[in-house]
Amino acid sequence: MSLRLYDTSTRQVRDFVPLVPGCVSMYLCGATVQAPPHIGHIRSNLNFDVMRRWFGYRGYQVTFVRNVTDIDDKVIQKERELGTPWWQIAYTNERAFNEGYAALGCLPPSAEPRATGHVPEMIEMMQTLITKGHAYESEGNVYFAVTTYPEYLALSNQELDNLRQPESTGETGKRDPRDFAMWKRSKEGEPSWETPWGRGRPGWHLECSAMAHKYLGKAFDIHGGGLDLIFPHHENEIAQSKAFGDDFANFWVHNAWVTMSGEKMSKSLGNSVLISEMLQRWRPIVLRYYLAGPHYRSMIEYSEESIREAETGFGRIEGFIQRVIERCGPVDAAPEVPLAFAEAMDDDLGVPQALAVVHTAVRQGNSALTADDKENAVARLAEVRAMLGVLGLDPLDDHWAGAERGDDLHGVVDSLVQLVLEQRQAARGRKDFATADAIRDQLVLAGLSIEDGPTGSRWTLNNQ
Numbered sequence: 001m002s003l004r005l006y007d008t009s010t011r012q013v014r015d016f017v018p019l020v021p022g023c024v025s026m027y028l029c030g031a032t033v034q035a036p037p038h039i040g041h042i043r044s045n046l047n048f049d050v051m052r053r054w055f056g057y058r059g060y061q062v063t064f065v066r067n068v069t070d071i072d073d074k075v076i077q078k079e080r081e082l083g084t085p086w087w088q089i090a091y092t093n094e095r096a097f098n099e100g101y102a103a104l105g106c107l108p109p110s111a112e113p114r115a116t117g118h119v120p121e122m123i124e125m126m127q128t129l130i131t132k133g134h135a136y137e138s139e140g141n142v143y144f145a146v147t148t149y150p151e152y153l154a155l156s157n158q159e160l161d162n163l164r165q166p167e168s169t170g171e172t173g174k175r176d177p178r179d180f181a182m183w184k185r186s187k188e189g190e191p192s193w194e195t196p197w198g199r200g201r202p203g204w205h206l207e208c209s210a211m212a213h214k215y216l217g218k219a220f221d222i223h224g225g226g227l228d229l230i231f232p233h234h235e236n237e238i239a240q241s242k243a244f245g246d247d248f249a250n251f252w253v254h255n256a257w258v259t260m261s262g263e264k265m266s267k268s269l270g271n272s273v274l275i276s277e278m279l280q281r282w283r284p285i286v287l288r289y290y291l292a293g294p295h296y297r298s299m300i301e302y303s304e305e306s307i308r309e310a311e312t313g314f315g316r317i318e319g320f321i322q323r324v325i326e327r328c329g330p331v332d333a334a335p336e337v338p339l340a341f342a343e344a345m346d347d348d349l350g351v352p353q354a355l356a357v358v359h360t361a362v363r364q365g366n367s368a369l370t371a372d373d374k375e376n377a378v379a380r381l382a383e384v385r386a387m388l389g390v391l392g393l394d395p396l397d398d399h400w401a402g403a404e405r406g407d408d409l410h411g412v413v414d415s416l417v418q419l420v421l422e423q424r425q426a427a428r429g430r431k432d433f434a435t436a437d438a439i440r441d442q443l444v445l446a447g448l449s450i451e452d453g454p455t456g457s458r459w460t461l462n463n464q
Contacts, residue, residue, distance in 0.1 A: 002346065003055075003346045004016060004346060004347055005222075005251055005348055005349070006297060007253070008230065009251075013347075016221075016251065018060065019221055022060060023061045024055045024060045024222070025062075025063045025065075025220035025221045026052065026062065026063065026064045026065065026221060026222045027065045027066075027211075027212045027215075027220060027223050028044075028066045028067075028109075028223075028225060029067065029208060029224070029225035029234075030068050030069070030097075031069065031093070031094065032069040032072060032074055032075070032204075033068060033075065033091075033093035034075045034090075034093065035093060036096040036276060037097045037100045037274070037275050038258075038273055038275060039273050039274075039278055039291060040258040041097065042100050042104060042275050043257075043291045043292075044225065044226050046106060047255040047296040048064075048066075049101075049106040049107055049292075050292055050296075050349060050351060050391060051224075051349055052064050053390055053392060054345050063216065064107075065111045065112075065113070065212070066109040067115065067208060068112060068115065069204065069207060070091070070094065071086065071115055071116050071191060073204075076190055100276070100279075103284045104275075105284070105285070105288055105393075113211045115202055115207040115211070116191075118207070118210050119195075121210040122182075122202055122207065122210045123195050123196070125209060125210050125240065125244055126182055126183060126195075128244055129243055129244055130142070132243065134243040135182060138172070138173030138174065140186070140197055140200060141171060141172065141173055141181055141183060142183035142197060143173075143174055143175070144179060144180050144236065144239060144240060146160065146176065146179055146239065147176060149239045152235065152239050153231070153235055156235055158231065180232065182203045182206040183195065183197070183200050184202075204233065205233055206240060208237050209244070212241070212248070213241065213244070213246055218247055219249075220249060220250070221249070222250070222251045222252075223248070223249035223252055224252075224253045224254070224255070225255075226256075227255070228257070230252075254297070256298055256300070257299055258291070258302050260301075262301070265302065273302060282307060283311075286307070287307075288392060289313070289393055290306070292351060292391065292393075293351060293352065294352060295352055296349055314393075315460065317358065317384065317388070317395075319451075320366055320381070321381060324378065324381045325381075328381075331378050332382065332385070333389050334383050337386045337387050338387070345390070351391065354391070357387065358384055358387050361380045361384050362384060365381055417459050420439060424436045427439065443459065448460070
């Protein structure tokens with residue numbers, strides 16, 4: 001079975017064939033850094049991190065570019081609200097995004113360009129579009145003339161005659177209210193750069209067209225982002241880039257949102273849950289399992305209960321891994337994932353179906369342990385580790401092992417609990433079962449679950 005992806009531009013799942021054999025080029029619309037990230041932002045990057053990992057498993061060399069929009073209307077508005085320089089707001093939040101990505105095990109991008117570092121490329125693109133008659137300068141602004149590009153709105157499947165932009169945007173000199181700004185003239189107190197049309201700053205859409213061209217060339221395989229970016233952002237990118245002369249993206253892949261009470265999680269709506277807050281309450285690997293587990297095109301309705309269910313589900317996987325290692329010793333990942341897992345991932349990144357294969361292997365492995373079939377248990381664990389590794393969810397990976405015993409003081413707690421468990425075991429050895437039971441009850445009250453096994457007792461945290 002060939003690898004297939006849903007392409008928004010054709011509205012169908014189709015075979016993925018790279019433009020360059022053996023290589024995959026990906027551009028992801030990254031963060032607009034006017035505020036810290038919420039879990040919806042992190043989900044988008046997680047989905048494309050899983051995609052990138054799967055391409056890597058399939059033997060492709062992946063170039064993954066994720067931009068940072070460090071200047072736009074929202075960043076400037078935050079500067080006014082907070083009285084803090086725009087560049088300080090942008091850099092502080094850029095670091096918060098990267099810390100969130102790293103905490104949840106996302107691989108770093110091949111390149112992470114900032115918009116403010118690519119003004120020369122934007123000027124070059126605008127000059128070419130003006131020369132070709134696709135753009136025009138007016139009162140220091142540069143606009144794209146949408147009627148000059150016949151395929152405008154094909155991605156979002158809208159009709160140009162039905163498209164109207166509000167007149168109160170503050171953009172002046174448009175020939176057509178539907179034209180969009182590529183460059184905005186300088187206003188007092190705002191950051192600006194010198195251009196042939198006077199000082200000004202980039203429009204949001206131009207930034208990505210210029211950066212994608214610089215790092216990935218005239219054509220690349222996949223352009224990704226959230227559903228909310230299809231219009232106007234991605235429509236405008238396509239118009240600029242193709243009118244400029246680029247073939248641009250071969251596939252358009254969009255992830256769904258994290259919602260609260262049926263509404264998209266959004267900083268502007270005030271219904272967002274910051275990743276920094278979530279990391280104080282939940283283990284990062286559990287959050288990754290929760291956010292990456294559903295299909296990337298399915299909405300996630302945020303709730304405490306759904307995260308607890310994810311924690312319980314992942315706990316079953318971790319429990320199996322720990323039991324096999326206690327009984328059989330360390331087990332390396334298998335060189336290949338099971339066929340059913342591969343088929344699920346090849347079918348438009350079917351992570352839910354792939355995780356079902358993981359849980360089936362866990363159940364089979366647990367049954368093997370019960371039957372004292374160590375060989376079969378080890379084989380299932382090797383498969384489980386291979387599958388989890390592809391998803392970035394192997395708890396034995398160095399990334400998670402370090403996190404589990406570092407940031408959340410797991411190692412310190414483990415040492416203290418082991419001392420108490422040794423006291424409990426000593427009480428049982430003396431047949432002082434009342435004391436042993438009292439110790440166990442106190443540990444349970446402290447939020448721990450105790451499981452007795454042939455090699456001793458082990459503990460896990462109860463659901464929060």
